[in-house]
Amino acid sequence: MDAGDALLLARAQFGLNIAFHILFPTLSIALAWYLVWFRVKYARSRDPAWLATYRLWVKIFALTFAMGVVSGITMSFQFGTNWPGYMEKVGNIAGPLLAYEVLTAFFLEATFLGVMLFGMERVSTRVHIFSAAMVAIGTTLSAFWILALNSWMHTPQGQVMDGGALIAGDWLQVIFNPSFPYRFTHMMLASGLSGSFLVAGLSAWRLLKAPQDAGALTTLRAGTLVAAVLAPLQVLVGDLHGLNTLEHQPAKIAAIEAIWKTGKGVPLVLFAIPDETAGRNDYAIEVPKLASLVLKHDANAEVQGLDAFAPDHPPVAPVFFAFRAMVGMGMLMLALAWAGSWILRKGAPRWLLWAFAGMTFSGWIATLAGWLVTEIGRQPWLVTGILRTADAVGRVPEAALGASLAGYALVYGVMLLAYVVTLTHLAGEGAKA
């Protein structure tokens, strides 16, 4: 065995866990706000159709939330088991941020969740809506703290050395680090889009089975309209996030665009097969000078290539392809949301319903692709300029890592399958009062 294998296994296992985990909060943050909306609609209108809608979606939310909680518990253990060097080096900053996540958010969600799910007949309407709102605020606050920490790992600031230990000099600087506002907004919009496509997709699935279901048509329209508003915002915020990355993590941008050599008037690579060993692109389709124009707003401006950062630059191919998968999926979502909003004013043709049903989990693909871009794009650093991933890995034997990796993969596979099957089944049955 060599150190590289253990590092790869530790990364594969942590990556698998966090990729599995991120699927569920991405949906539940948005769904929690949708539920507040449905609940308030019912309280105002007293229309049993809204109650039925609320009841259906609260079931879907409960399952999504449970998946998020159990995979999240795994994360809290793996920080120490897989990356002991991480807590040793930056624990004085990462620790408090994680603590605040658990304290302010996790308990808020988990406790009020019980009242929200089971307490409708036991508490007043006001208290029930309050509980639903607390769950939504809790999920959003969770994301706030986690993304503050994640952003700090990308663009650290506010830390000072005290003796041999790295500590926070200014917490506000740590939390509101340069990439945080962009990353948080980007992630919240991603959640909103993923949740909206889930709402629209499952409603479309119901309409395919029961075209007369008026409640499902209402939620299909709601999901589509929200997505149509959020999608262009996401394009804008994504672009701003990219410019912020160019400023603070230029190597990541060079990998995204597969720019190997620093130069002026750099072309934009639309598609290519990046060749890591030769340091060039094969089968490239390029638009001359466009990268310089997009990144620097000047067709002849100089753009730093990967050679400027060698050997500390991320692997190019995964970042390059994941970025194109994210943007491609995002554009598809934008197109469907706009087309759907227009067509749904008049009626719901079956082809459109099939399109939405097929895109039910499109948010997952875009989110995972985006997550791969940003996290692989940070390599070889775990905390940019401060801690290398290779220096943080633990000494768990490879056999134990491999065995538990296989075990987790099996359990996650079963859970994911059960989740998708159950959601499809619930939606197929439709909303019942």
Added chain:
Amino acid sequence: MTLDLPLAFAVLMGAAILAYVVLDGYDLGVGMLMPAATDDEQDVMVASIGPFWDANETWLVLGVGILLIAFPAAHGYILGALYLPVAAMLTGLMLRGVAFELRVKAQGWHAELWNWLFWFGSFLASFAQGYMLGRYVTAFQPGWGYFFFALLVGAALCGGYVLLGATWLVLRTEGELQRKAVAWTRWGLLWVALGVALVSLATPLASEIVRDKWFDFPRTLGLMLLPLATLAAWLWVWATLGKSEWKPFAGAVAIFVLAFTGLAYSVFPYVVLGWLTIWEAAAHPSALKVVLAGALAVLPFLVGYTVFAYRVFRGKARAGLYGH
């Protein structure tokens, strides 16, 4: 006088772990009792823990979180040494967590499968926790003897959780199921008595540090109050069973609090027995201060709405609640 931050965090961590063991203990115990009940009774049993289990498991995250944040060196060491049982426990908790939802939402044999996985997940998580406790108090020493000791603690903790779960059902159910729960409690009590007796005798044998702390006359005489109080709590559960609904549960909780106090006494001031004390393992004071301020601000609210949630769901559990 300055505040001893590592000590404060050790107390907080202990409180979080104790809260977890008691709270998730009763719902894990209910999960382990599932095969002994009829289908209808199973639905009532799950309904009795449904509104609480999410929040109960959050205490585990808080306990492990404090270990990670306040004693980072110990977190890596302990969880690295317990890597596989931790993975087993997490697998159990995950299976169980989704089975809560899926056993009522899935159809036909799928529902049966998730029902079975609910039991299996509860058992796996409980056993793994006991196993880890057994490894922890013997400082992770290698050898078959220590391995079997840890298995023994695993079985004992399952018995303890069954006791908590059965007394919880006595409190929260009625009729035939309640009568069954009374019988389960008696079995749980016998199991716990056997387990606690064996563990209490074996732990000093397995660990020199623990032995020296307990067998140090005349301090031993004062310490004997702890096992005596545990015995009294045990007898109280036995005596009040069938006469009172809440006293058996209170007695079972008392047994856990007393056993935990004994354990805390055995280990203190170490966080890794014989190797790392809480002061050696502690994070930088600046980080501890920030977290403590947040924890003290949030904890009253946390306790407040936990009480609120238990008030909302007071009274007897009914089947069907879990259909939302």
